Amino acid sequence: MEIVTPFHPPAVLSVDGIGFAYKNGREVFRNFSLTVKKREFVALLGPSGCGKSTMLNLLSGFLKPTAGRVCVNGQPVFPEMQALGYVFQTPNLFPWLSVEDNVCFGLKMAGKTSAAEQREKARRYLSLVGLEAVARDLPHQLSGGMRQRVALARTLAVEPDILLMDEPFAALDAITRIQMNEELLRLWSELGQTIIFITHDIDEAVFLADRVVVLGLPPNGIDSEILIDLPRPRDRHKVRSTARFADYGDQLMHRIGAITQLRQSASLNHSGARNAGP
Ligand SMILES: Nc1ncnc2c1ncn2[C@@H]1O[C@H](COP(=O)(O)OP(=O)(O)O)[C@@H](O)[C@H]1O
Ligand SMILES: [Mg+2]
Structure with missing residues (x-):
């Protein structure tokens, strides 16, 4: 049986x-x-x-x-x-880094990816959250909702x-x-x-x-x-x-x-x- x-x-x-x-x-x-x-x-x-x-x-x-x-x-x-990936109430972005560099920084901290891969992933995830147009802006140039999207892209890019x-x-x-x-x-x-x-x-x-x-x-x-x-x-x-x-x-x-x-x-x-x- x-x-x-x-x-x-x-x-x-x-x-x-x-x-x-x-x-x-x-x-x-x-x-x-x-x-x-x-x-x-x-x-x-x-x-x-x-x-x-x-x-x-x-x-x-x-x-x-x-x-x-x-x-x-x-x-x-x-x-x-x-x-594991985290998203908190405050986006905690580095004010002196561009939107794209903030996402790259998250990837750098997570390790395992080359600088070129970090750029490529940062761009991919920023476009996924609809922020490719502001990739070179600084966080203070964005609205609160956009900043939270950057935080989301930074976390998602690590693919938890x-x-x-x-x-x-x-x-x-x-x-x-x-x-x-x-x-x-x-x-x-x-x-x-x-x-x-x-x-x-x-x-x-x-x-x-x-x-x-x-x-x-x-x-x-x-x-x-x-x-x-x-x-x-x-x-x-x-x-x-x-x-x-x-x-x-x-x-x-x-x-x-x-x-x-x-x-x-x-x-x-x-x-x-x-x-x-x-
Ligand atoms: N660092 C801490 N030391 C002592 N008590 C804490 C600390 N952080 C939170 N608490 C207490 O633990 C309980 C739960 O807090 P918390 O998890 O922040 O609740 P919530 O997020 O649902 O508002 C609360 O009574 C809070 O006062
Ligand atoms: Mg709480």
Whole structure:
């Protein structure tokens, strides 16, 4: 008899029962687990202070868990792993380098490519994000959205398997932010990375992700998860006006509301306990 093993797509990122506390004793995670599949787009959503940035630093190996482990492609993670690329809220470009040189610098740091290859890749990725015309400009000559595109091109040029993004569009105006969301989906469908996208914006999470993971109050970890069953490619006008989009938004709003309320009552209890005299 032939034994058929069911096929499970490999997890590119696995977080197994991690715990983490800062040196001052602030415990942010306890026994937290998460598995992300190849090419999956996962949004980590949660109110401010719930541990989103801490989680990203644990996923990237910049912070070490006090228990459990994080693996990327089956290997324990370490900082600056080639498979990982980061995009943060601020683009962090060198102001004295041209747009193209900023992208080349990222490639130089990653090593492995000759100067000619770095130029060629920088041009290719700048054209992919629609910035070939400003390749010789300095960062201060660009708008905020364009600067964030340069940061995206710099990260994409290194060709990471996994993109870790911490509120990358939070500092942009609403219209630019929506444009960047669409741009990111287009790049993702073309390049096929796995993306972990941190946000506190419900609409952004639903519009982008295959799965939204809601983080609860520290150290509780995952509060809930929702699979986003919206067709791709996602057109902002079509998708945002559907009942399903609104329904996902309502469900997530409900969870975020419950978490915020819990935090308020926890801090009231805490200050009540402190104020209660003998
Ligand atoms: N370096 C640090 N030292 C001590 N506590 C920290 C540090 N960074 C963050 N925290 C605390 O850890 C918790 C989670 O923070 P963070 O991961 O920044 O949340 P988020 O990104 O969701 O806003 C918060 O209570 C925050 O005050
Ligand atoms: Mg944060």
